[in-house]
Amino acid sequence: MLKIFKGIESYKSHRGACVTTGTFDGVHIGHRVILKRLSEMAQQSDLESVMVTFDPHPRKVLFPTQTGLRLLNTIEERLERLESCGIDAVIVQPFTLDFSRTSALIYVRDLLVGKVGMKKLVIGYDHPIWKKSRG
Numbered sequence: 001m002l003k004i005f006k007g008i009e010s011y012k013s014h015r016g017a018c019v020t021t022g023t024f025d026g027v028h029i030g031h032r033v034i035l036k037r038l039s040e041m042a043q044q045s046d047l048e049s050v051m052v053t054f055d056p057h058p059r060k061v062l063f064p065t066q067t068g069l070r071l072l073n074t075i076e077e078r079l080e081r082l083e084s085c086g087i088d089a090v091i092v093q094p095f096t097l098d099f100s101r102t103s104a105l106i107y108v109r110d111l112l113v114g115k116v117g118m119k120k121l122v123i124g125y126d127h128p129i130w131k132k133s134r135g
Contacts, residue, residue: 013117018042026072
């Protein structure tokens with residue numbers, strides 16, 4: 001059964017976590033490939049499979065006057081779709097302007113590793129953390 005946590009601070013792994021992070025709007029086939037890999041890697045390493053997602057969508061916070069963003073799912077619908085993906089937990093991190101100022105280093109080192117207990121990270125090749133860290 002999928003466990004849902006409100007915010008990174010509310011989650012603590014007892015055996016370590018294999019983590020993915022992103023908005024995952026629509027939970028489409030590409031997302032499902034990442035989630036399957038997350039689950040497989042977690043099982044192979046005896047870790048919990050954990051997704052960190054955001055609510056509201058980051059673009060709604062960063063660009064509140066833009067009207068072109070149309071989401072495929074509400075957060076409730078997204079969580080419902082995630083029930084069938086075979087992961088252990090979802091952390092719904094409130095996305096605020098203050099949170100948006102968190103650097104990739106702080107996000108990964110202090111929050112994902114320090115708070116969530118991340119031992120492995122599964123993300124797509126075009127994930128924003130990757131883009132920022134390369135820049």
